Amino acid sequence: MPLDVTQPHPAGAADARRRAVAIWLLVICGMILVMIGLGGATRLTGSGLSIMEWAPLRGTLPPLTEAEWQRLFALYRQIPQYTLLNPDLDLDGFRRIFWLEYVHRLWGRLIGLAFLLPLLWLWWRGAIDKRLRPRLLVLFMLGGLQGGVGWFMVASGFFPDSIAVSQYWLVVHLTLALVLYGAILWTALSLLRPASLPGGPPALRRAVFACCVLVTVTIVAGGFVAGLKAGLTYNTFPLMDGRIVPDGYGDLRPAWRNLTENIAAVQFNHRLLATATAVTVLGTLAWGLTRARGLAKAGLWALGIAVAVQYGLGVATLLAVVPPLLGTAHQIVAALVLSAALLALHGLRPTAALAHDPLHEDGFRQEGRA
Ligand code: HEM
Known part of the structure; x- marks a missing residue:
């Protein structure tokens, strides 16, 4: 019979719960790896400045009407990257660069949910060790901070004469992504390795x-x-x-x-x-x-x-x-x-x-x- 990791068991359950938490954290690591790849592709295809709004909830949906596409394209046409680098870009070209940035942001939201929902559930079922809880909360907050840093990085590309984001923000964004990834991986390994x-x-x-x-x-x-x-x-x-x-x-x-x-x-x-x-x-x-x-x-x-x-x-x-x-x-x-x-x-x-x-x-x- 499979072991229910959420029930209090006298023996063996501690290891099973630890393993369950570790596997969840390893899945998050996999999602962050995909995110790192998406981030690289977004930057290297010149897509990173195509969404000029910070809309954590509303931005979950892509533009669904022609009018919404036109509105977003009009916003993009205001920034120096358009006037200095892409003055010939038409709406179809804009749609092409839009998608990667959109998927990058959507994947970030999904990582947040994949972290938060199991965290709440496992916590509620008593499957997360008391001493592990503060660490997981800090990691969740760092994930939120990473979203904020991402936005400041994007916003640094909207300054006059700027056709790309600031290298300082880019380095903070990349480093924080890897710190988060490394800390989650380390925590999962600590849970998996027998003492x-x-x-x-x-x-x-x-x-x-x-x-x-x-x-x-x-x-x-x-x-x-x-x-x-x-x-x-x-x-x-x-x-x-x-x-x-x-x-x-x-x-x-x-x-x-x-x-x-x-x-x-x-x-x-x-x-x-x-x-x-x-x-x-x-x-x-x-x-x-x-x-x-x-x-x-x-x-x-x-x-x-x-x-x-x-x-x-x-x-x-x-x-x-x-x-x-x-x-x-x-x-x-x-x-x-x-x-x-x-x-x-x-x-x-x-x-x-x-x-x-x-x-x-x-x-x-x-x-x-x-
Ligand atoms: C231990 C070995 C290395 C590590 C850990 C490493 C790591 C990185 C990282 C994290 C970046 C920024 C993210 C990105 O790829 O855009 C980068 C960029 C870059 N690296 Fe390396 N690198 C290594 C070796 C090298 C070597 C040997 C070369 C060439 C001689 C090189 C050339 C580049 C170039 C050209 C970029 C900019 C790529 C871009 O604009 O996207 N790297 N590297």
């Missing part, structure tokens, strides 16, 4: 932690490449315009602006960080495989493969001058690289840390007995 499994050697844990940091910094740097459309220039590899360090690398003043506003420097930094990440990950893989077991070993393999694929995709995206398909794949695989890094790190968590993790104390059983 009795051994952790890995501290030196390997530190090396994998360094890989996680490098992956994160490379992703943020990639956000600036995307935000500045820096992939549309210097389309050679490994040299940039015949040089290792491109001309004009440090031209902007104050110097920090080169990190976020200088196209040559931003692209060079991303290449350099990606190379440092790949070398560190492959070194850690070669050194750590004999030392890691179970999830950690699988995570290390996945990390090595994902980084190699991502590096190749990055070079291909650059050489082909950022076609939407390759650019979108590069964005999705970035999230997979992060997933693999978190998997490996989680697999190396020491037993002591897991034993003291509130998600691994026997909260369900104590509640069940009370």
Whole structure:
């Protein structure tokens, strides 16, 4: 007979409930991955500024009448992107760019519902450990914040003379998406992994932690490449315009602006960080495989493969001058690289840390007995 995870059971039920919550969170992770892909495709097809309204409820429905299409197109014709970049766009062209942004926003609403409704239901049935509840509430609020950040990002593209969104908002939006994704994945793994499994050697844990940091910094740097459309220039590899360090690398003043506003420097930094990440990950893989077991070993393999694929995709995206398909794949695989890094790190968590993790104390059983 299948186990009803919502009923208080004296034994085994705690694990079953934990598994049910973990599976729900993994489904949310899958939905966020799709969202990351949709976000990349929206940006790379120039669709991101096609909806000029923030209408969380009304915007759920697409335009249903010709008059509504005309109204939305008239709004789009007011922004600089239309006048400076797309003055020849007609209503049919507008309909084409509209759909991706619409689906991106709709999928965001669906993720919100897929998080909120099971959360309320599982909470009401007592299936969510008391100590897990604040974390889930914070994750839900961060999801709402991500919607708000998305709107500020879009609105940053409506300023006079602006034909695209601000790279700063784009990086905040991308980073928050990956923080949310990573936190939900980590929580699901913490619920799934039995506390009795051994952790890995501290030196390997530190090396994998360094890989996680490098992956994160490379992703943020990639956000600036995307935000500045820096992939549309210097389309050679490994040299940039015949040089290792491109001309004009440090031209902007104050110097920090080169990190976020200088196209040559931003692209060079991303290449350099990606190379440092790949070398560190492959070194850690070669050194750590004999030392890691179970999830950690699988995570290390996945990390090595994902980084190699991502590096190749990055070079291909650059050489082909950022076609939407390759650019979108590069964005999705970035999230997979992060997933693999978190998997490996989680697999190396020491037993002591897991034993003291509130998600691994026997909260369900104590509640069940009370
Ligand atoms: C560990 C390896 C790498 C990671 C984690 C990574 C991650 C990212 C991320 C998150 C972005 C922003 C999102 C997007 O794709 O639009 C990005 C953009 C980009 N990356 Fe990478 N990247 C890596 C390696 C590379 C390499 C080796 C190259 C080329 C030499 C490269 C070239 C690019 C380009 C051209 C863009 C802009 C694409 C666009 O405008 O959509 N990346 N990268």
